[in-house]
Amino acid sequence: MNKKVQVAKYLFFDFIAASGSWVLFFIYRKLFIEPQKFGTDVPIEFTTRFYLGLIFIPVFWLTFYYITGYYSKIYRKSRLIELGQTITTSIIGVVIIFFALLLDDFIDSYKNYYNLFFTLLGLHFGLTFLFRFILTSQTVHKIHKREIGFNTLIIGGNDKALRIYWELSSQYRPAGNKFIGFVSVDESDRYPLEDNLPRLGNLNDLPEIIQNNELEEVIIALETTQHDLMSKILTSLQNWSLTIWGIPDLFDLLSANAKTNVIYSSPLIKISNGLMPAWQENLKRMIDVVFSIVAFILLIPFLVAIAVIIKTESKGPILYKQRRIGRFGKPFTIYKFRTMVADAEIDGPELSGKNDPRITPIGHFLRRTHLDEIPQFYNVIKGEMSVVGPRPERQFYIDQIVKIAPHYKQLQKIRPGITSWGQVKYGYASNIDQMLERLPYDLVYLKNISFYVDLKILIYTIMACFKGNGNGNGTQPSR
Known part of the structure; x- marks a missing residue:
């Protein structure tokens, strides 16, 4: 996986979508809106205003997407969630552009304002989501084919850890977890998970394990009686940019900093490792x-x-x-x-x-x-x-x-x-x-x-x- 290349793909096609929608919108105005104002056909001339828009409009959109955090977690995208995000950002962005650039446009009646707004919204959303849907679908298919995986560590080697491992590993359409091993939380002669994954050490070895294996995700699999270890574990993990998952038994303890999620048949809790959206x-x-x-x-x-x-x-x-x-x-x-x-x-x-x-x-x-x-x-x-x-x-x-x-x-x-x-x-x-x-x-x-x-x-x-x-x-x- 090359995250920078993947981000570059989204940036490129978002730029193309923003530029393309602006060109099509400009042509639409010349063909359908301005003739109603002047009573005659208006030639399509690419003015200075058009070229300025062609430069600044895409830059505005890319900056807006960056602020909203769209380019983070670039491989962990849901097409359904992405649909909602693209609709929301498109509406907000078009409203900003409309009030900043289009209120002084040549119009015959206020009905033209509605035409302009919804035309720009439709063009921008349509092109943007089309490219995003293709890119995200390609990524999802690669994850399901196990061509893309996220280095994952399990904390705990008990029966619950074993069950989580089997549920995530045996999915027909996997979630992308690439298990590299587990760490133990107690001393034992035998760990149920040991037959399936290598034991990489204990909690004291976490910093070295995370660094050496380029970990991206951690699943904390503890027994109900082991909740007292959560503070120590989370303290060890909070200095790393990781996606942290817990099992449902931890919900009451972690509800203030967690949101529920479901990875196919294995319900896990996503523990936020950040303080701000x-x-x-x-x-x-x-x-x-x-x-x-x-x-x-x-x-x-x-x-x-x-x-x-x-x-x-x-x-x-x-x-x-x-x-x-x-x-x-x-x-x-x-x-x-x-x-x-x-x-x-x-x-x-x-x-x-x-x-x-x-x-x-x-x-x-x-x-x-x-x-x-x-x-x-x-x-x-x-x-x-x-x-x-x-x-x-x-x-x-x-x-x-x-x-x-x-x-x-x-x-x-x-x-x-x-x-x-x-x-x-x-x-x-x-x-x-x-x-x-x-x-x-x-x-x-x-x-x-x-x-x-x-x-x-x-x-x-x-x-x-x-x-x-x-x-x-x-x-x-x-x-």
Whole structure:
């Protein structure tokens, strides 16, 4: 399976459908609508407006589909659900185009508006769904023929796990699960599933198993008495982009974060591994990128001034780079303006405290106003961070935090942010205890994530920048 190629196919045919429907719609207007207005035939001339529409209309549609999350889970599509999605997005998109471009069209009566609207809707929906139906049908047939499969791991080796395995493996029209093995949740001399699948290890081996086998789906098959293991298992899985299924017995325990589904004769519960609907997550990402680009442009004078002051005030680079842990536990390089003297952490990681002598004079100002964080807009543009989200930490400190608060890893479900609810409410942390005190605020954000909350956090952050009331402490090292 090549997901990028499959996405490219949908993008290409969606583009063709949007372009084709616009061309046919333009011809329809010239042949049937405008003659009613002018009382004579109107020649079909491809004007500048036509070519502009031919460029921007398809771009609009592809952007709209991306925001709605259509291009995610590209191999896991249902033709029936896709029909509903295409109808919904077509209606919304055509309404936007109609009010933006067609209300000032040449018409003879308001009846022409209805003709224009439903003609564009019919053409766009018809062509779009036709191509999508063909592509999705091809994928479904390949799944049913077992030409396409999704690497799947079963957690548990008991009788229930065996039953689920047989039900999914013996389907005449399989759901696409390609079982690579199972992991045990307890120690036993013999596992019922062992005769059919290899035992790859136990729960402690999950990270290595997921990485080495490129897993896409996990089925949790536990006995009713084993529900106490769910928290541990889900904590282990939440740092990976996986589709997680549970057996029906788990419904009461997981109903807050699950939706029911049926895979042929095996009813399973899909456990959500995300916190926002796809359209909200994609829209948040687009807003992050646009906001970061605009911020970089507006702050160019400050960037130049800060860089000159840092360079002339103390020896060392203007920026420092450091490895932090991001979404799903993946490390990335974070950028900041240097606020400490060079080699401030020559003896190892050390958090800064109040009146830390390692902090330079300009460093105190940058920390109070949070201007040292400006280079992180580059991290946002790269997709490693968000404007708003829990602050990223180093693995050195995460290892200490999770010993006391294992639920800290829940924060890694989303991209870390330049600013956060915890930072707004509490400020920088200068030791592990303060990190733990700040943790509840970030967990509250995790449970209440929304555009409204992001906007409030951003406003309070901007106010803190102007007031310069940051505490100047934090986890920034020497560079």
